[in-house]
Amino acid sequence: xxxxxxxSPSLSVQEGxxxxxxxxYTNSMFDYFLWYKKYPAEGPTFxxxxxxxxxxxxxxxxxxxxxxxxxxxxxxxxxxxPGDSAVYFxxxxxxxxxxxxxxxxxxxxxxxx
Amino acid sequence: DAGITQSPRHKVTxxxxxxxxxxxxxxxxxxxxxxxxDPGHGLRLIHxxxxxxxxxxxxxxxxxxxxxxxxxDFLLTLESATSxxxxxxxxxxxxxxxAFQPQHFGDGTRLSIL
Numbered sequence: 001x002x003x004x005x006x007x008s009p010s011l012s013v014q015e016g017x018x019x020x021x022x023x024x025y026t027n028s029m030f031d032y033f034l035w036y037k038k039y040p041a042e043g044p045t046f047x048x049x050x051x052x053x054x055x056x057x058x059x060x061x062x063x064x065x066x067x068x069x070x071x072x073x074x075x076x077x078x079x080x081x082p083g084d085s086a087v088y089f090x091x092x093x094x095x096x097x098x099x100x101x102x103x104x105x106x107x108x109x110x111x112x113x
Numbered sequence: 114d115a116g117i118t119q120s121p122r123h124k125v126t127x128x129x130x131x132x133x134x135x136x137x138x139x140x141x142x143x144x145x146x147x148x149x150x151d152p153g154h155g156l157r158l159i160h161x162x163x164x165x166x167x168x169x170x171x172x173x174x175x176x177x178x179x180x181x182x183x184x185x186d187f188l189l190t191l192e193s194a195t196s197x198x199x200x201x202x203x204x205x206x207x208x209x210x211x212a213f214q215p216q217h218f219g220d221g222t223r224l225s226i227l
Contacts, residue, residue: 031213034215041220042221043205043218043219043220043221044156044203044218046215046216046217049213049215089155089156091156093213098144098169098209100146100161100171101146101148101205103155103157105153106155
């Protein structure tokens with residue numbers, strides 16, 4: 001049973017606007033949540049993470065929000081750039097399972113000029 | 114970039130043959146992981162290692178074995194490959210001690226089993 005869900009397979013946004021990618025999870029034992037970006041024929045690249053005891057983490061144009069009561073997190077990219085076009089994976093990790101990652105199925109983001 | 118090398122990068126083989134994929138790291142990280150990526154499934158954990166000779170199973174471990182005899186190398190073996198194991202395989206590493214550290218991934222091995 002998938003513990004991390006990304007319900008939007010794709011998203012298209014205009015350059016300069018905000019991109020919002022969403023993720024839901026079912027396991028309340030997760031300690032950390034991460035976002036990865038992936039280009040074709042490459043491995044996932046770490047973007048940003050958030051601890052389960054925080055509700056927001058910001059790094060440049062990327063901000064992750066965590067709503068524990070709703071078991072929901074989101075990644076905001078502001079402003080969006082054409083180079084941000086990629087597949088974005090949400091992942092969750094628990095200390096007790098060796099920090100192994102549970103991934104969502106990914107959201108393909110297209111940023112148009 | 115994290116020092117992770119996966120080999121081979123591409124492999125085509127036949128059903129029933131043994132296959133070994135290698136992940137080599139130069140970061141001296143404690144934790145190493147093997148994932149597979151298939152359409153419609155994201156990445157799924159196969160096995161992971163938390164030290165030399167210390168390994169544990171992941172979500173999709175059936176049909177796979179692993180070994181870690183040195184800190185820098187983590188091998189994934191398909192004893193008798195099946196067509197359902199056609200996939201892209203990713204290795205990841207993380208320091209795994211002290212404060213939380215994210216995993217960093219290699220560029221993958223594309224494996225086709227005919």
